[in-house]
Amino acid sequence: LLFLDSHIYHIFHFHASPILCKLKFKAECPILILVIITSFFLLPPLILSSPTHPSLVPCWEASEKLEYGARTIRGKITKLLPEFLSEIPLVDTHPHSASRTAKPVDWEEVLSCLEVERSVGEVDWAQPGSCGGMAMLESFIDQRLRLFATHRNNPNFDALSHLSPWIHAGQLSAQRVVKQVKREKNASESVLSFTEELVVRRELADNFCFYNHNYDNISGAYDWAKKTLQDHAKDCRQYLYTKEQLENAKTHDQLWNAAQRQLVLEGKMHGFLRMYWAKKILEWTASPEEALSIAIYLNDHLSLDGCDPNGYVGCMWSICGIHDQGWAERSIFGKIRYMNYAGCKRKFDVAQFERKYAAVKETSKKSV
Numbered sequence: 001l002l003f004l005d006s007h008i009y010h011i012f013h014f015h016a017s018p019i020l021c022k023l024k025f026k027a028e029c030p031i032l033i034l035v036i037i038t039s040f041f042l043l044p045p046l047i048l049s050s051p052t053h054p055s056l057v058p059c060w061e062a063s064e065k066l067e068y069g070a071r072t073i074r075g076k077i078t079k080l081l082p083e084f085l086s087e088i089p090l091v092d093t094h095p096h097s098a099s100r101t102a103k104p105v106d107w108e109e110v111l112s113c114l115e116v117e118r119s120v121g122e123v124d125w126a127q128p129g130s131c132g133g134m135a136m137l138e139s140f141i142d143q144r145l146r147l148f149a150t151h152r153n154n155p156n157f158d159a160l161s162h163l164s165p166w167i168h169a170g171q172l173s174a175q176r177v178v179k180q181v182k183r184e185k186n187a188s189e190s191v192l193s194f195t196e197e198l199v200v201r202r203e204l205a206d207n208f209c210f211y212n213h214n215y216d217n218i219s220g221a222y223d224w225a226k227k228t229l230q231d232h233a234k235d236c237r238q239y240l241y242t243k244e245q246l247e248n249a250k251t252h253d254q255l256w257n258a259a260q261r262q263l264v265l266e267g268k269m270h271g272f273l274r275m276y277w278a279k280k281i282l283e284w285t286a287s288p289e290e291a292l293s294i295a296i297y298l299n300d301h302l303s304l305d306g307c308d309p310n311g312y313v314g315c316m317w318s319i320c321g322i323h324d325q326g327w328a329e330r331s332i333f334g335k336i337r338y339m340n341y342a343g344c345k346r347k348f349d350v351a352q353f354e355r356k357y358a359a360v361k362e363t364s365k366k367s368v
């Protein structure tokens with residue numbers, strides 16, 4: 001990912017061999033500031049000394065071991081917050097002027113040599129870059145934050161921050177978001193529940209992916225979860241769908257289809273529905289392994305915030321009970337927490353959400 005920002009001249013986002021790339025760029029480009037944002041869970045530990053890590057508290061500072069759940073990491077994070085929630089320094093003018101003028105960037109050429117998936121269309125609600133992220137943060141604080149505590153689990157309400165794409169891409173730091181949100185004095189309950197998500201839940205996801213090499217497969221689940229999924233692997237499935245049927249929102253469940261269409265059309269599914277969506281994939285595919293791999297594929301392929309520790313942990317929580325406990329045993333799920341359509345109906349107006357996305361169901365991805 002290469003883009004220009006008002007203060008930082010070039011940002012290179014590498015998924016592999018950042019050290020080699022850094023040396024190469026140092027030799028060839030008159031770079032004034034180089035920021036490397038690492039997707040840390042894809043990289044060897046050596047690279048983790050980068051000072052630009054996107055977590056608020058770097059996960060290796062927060063805890064030196066794999067944590068069991070939010071309750072075991074919350075205290076550790078809270079203790080470290082005063083140190084890491086420091087003031088963000090203003091960007092100074094660089095004291096040295098460049099001796100050479102940089103050649104203008106040929107953006108067309110840059111775009112044409114990127115090896116990226118082009119079948120997924122662009123969205124129009126999210127402006128890339130830190131200015132776009134800051135604008136979304138301001139609109140959250142002005143319009144949606146006060147609804148967060150009470151309405152964040154209602155997909156018909158616009159109560160979420162929508163910040164995950166910018167946070168995931170390193171274009172907006174959790175530190176800046178927390179500091180801005182905490183200035184809001186008239187929504188204390190919402191500020192508390194929002195920081196629980198952005199700080200505690202997010203750090204917990206980082207902790208899982210950092211300390212568990214099997215963060216994206218069933219081997220990474222707790223023993224009780226592996227056993228219960230195995231015990232129920234052969235249970236009869238009333239519905240079985242392929243990856244293609246799921247991707248094209250062709251199931252019998254109109255709520256699930258609407259959520260999938262929201263993901264395809266908007267590049268982001270409502271947080272509450274993400275849990276229902278992934279759990280139904282477990283129910284409607286031949287094995288937990290297949291379910292997890294399809295959920296991760298669809299999430300990473302279609303979500304603007306995909307390929308993120310939060311995504312792997314979200315799928316692992318839904319399908320393998322990570323950071324959760326065992327529940328009453330039932331078919332297919334075993335002791336993994338179950339969610340169903342009737343439960344969603346009790347929480348929000350399911351028909352309203354279905355109607356909203358039924359209206360746009362025939363729109364193809366590319367024309368979004």
Ligand SMILES: Cc1cc2nc3c(=O)[nH]c(=O)nc-3n(C[C@H](O)[C@H](O)[C@H](O)COP(=O)(O)OP(=O)(O)OC[C@H]3O[C@@H](n4cnc5c(N)ncnc54)[C@H](O)[C@@H]3O)c2cc1C
Nearest residue numbers: 160161162163164197198201202271274305306310311314
């Ligand atoms: C199956 C599944 C897949 C998911 N995939 C992703 C993903 O690919 N990328 C991603 O960032 N999140 C993912 N999540 C977690 C969560 O759903 C999203 O972070 C949230 O919906 C993003 O929207 P928002 O920024 O409007 O959230 P808000 O509710 O406004 O939350 C603000 C921020 O808090 C953090 N946050 C919120 N919920 C969680 C959570 N449960 N775990 C960890 N951090 C959280 C995120 O950084 C988010 O941007 C997934 C959850 C599930 C169940």
